[in-house]
Amino acid sequence: MNTPCLSRPRGAIRIQDVVKVYDPHGAAVTAVDHCTLDIAPGEICMIVGPSGCGKTSLLNAIAGFHDITSGAIYLDDRLLCGPGRPQSEPGADRVVVFQNGALFPWKTVLDNITFGPLVQGRSTLREAREKARALMADAGLADVESSYPAQLSSGVRRRVEIVRALMNDPSVLLLDEPYRALDSLTKSMMHESLLQTYYRNKVTIFFITHDLEEAIFLGDKVVVMTSRPCRPKKIVTVDIPHPRDHNVLTSRRFRELMDETMSAVHEEAQAAFAAGEREG
């Protein structure tokens, strides 16, 4: 079970005093407020927080899907966005896996997975396919390569999507509630499969979720965000050693960490609820 780590971890993320205001000259919705957060190379950082607090906004800023109002974000000491450069350029070093999934419906699984290397012109079709098939075999996806996404179950689609992201050799995976729509059994299979994949390819993982059990099972640390505008309220370090499997879920330490996280989240959820009541 103890798979040796093959590749050197990379992908340190430094989020420095980031502010994100939507529509600054109009409604001025502040989604992220002076948020500072450091994520170590190869760390699994789980982000939890009340609905609508600004988690996706932070992820989109890292991914380069929109600009930030002030502050700076660095990846391995390279400035992604910051002073004089409000929006980072989206790139294959930070691949995003979306809340509802974004496999291209018009491409087969294999063509979806080889998309990144081919559009980047990084490898030939043959090389890309070879690599794709190797990764798919590891993820137990060998026999779906010529299916279209609509023909697959949602669990399989998620696994394909993670493989598609890994094909780009990213230093960071940005996951926005990727397992939200799954039933709990499929979800726990996904968790173990994600960890297995992670042990083979140590990338930094920035993972947004609402599911505390998921957060603690997967995370090296769990960042509890404040209600909108979001900034870290509490960082829980998960000191359960890797490799982990489902037995972790019943351990005492797991329960303690759950309690600790739960109370922080609960406070913020109440704050968000009260704010919602006021607005409504």
Place this chain on the structure above:
Amino acid sequence: MAVTATLAAKGHGRGSDLVGAGLSIGSVLILWEVMAAADLTAGVPAPTAVLAAWWNLLFDGGYWQSWYLSAFRVAAGFFAALVLGVLLGLAMVVSRTLYGITFPIFEVLRPIPPLAWVPAAIIFWPTTELSIAFITFLGAFYTIVINTLDGGRAIDQRYVQAALSMGASRMNVFRRIVLPGTLPSVTTGAAVGMGITWEVVVAAEMISGGGSSMGGSGGGTGGGLGFLIWNSYTGGSYEQIIVGMLSIGIAGYLSSGLLRRFGQWATPWIGRR
């Protein structure tokens, strides 16, 4: 077990559908024949008389020329509309400026039925043939533009973001996301457009008198299927009117069937589960 049962049920369903269709068409034909024999159809000829007229036309070069002419006009108008419509639609998807300029003009012109363009087209275009082609073109053009535009604008932003995040360039996004993402609605637009094209070409032929390539051996049977109907009407051949109508039905059915096949072939990811 369950699967075979459903399959069998489906197969049975299709078979009985065919039998049902045959029965219903057959009984209408018989009723029609009986009523015509009893002189109850107000001059509409009996199916057997229509069949006889059709049989004669099969050996008339003019009849086949009409098929050729109408099909040629439909094809010319339709393909021009397809190419220009898809290009304009895509350009409007990509460029906000172009969209802002074009869309209002478009919305004013669109409600004008193609047939209202007939007089203007005849005056404007140097030959009748070109006016007919133009009107046919208009029939399909708007539908294809609107479908392309709607399809392109409805592409989920997540696909674009996912592509960008995997290192795709803007050009890549256009080729690999916008084009395939728009294709299903283009094929829908094309199928609808093709239907309109047949409606329009027939009317245009009737109004314009069959176009420049009038003639053929069969005394006015060779100006297009629409003209064939009109000419049969003025000539008092009611059997031929019905033959013309049925011919158009068959032509429309064949062309949209062909188009549907092509659409399914081009979008293999649709409707496969």
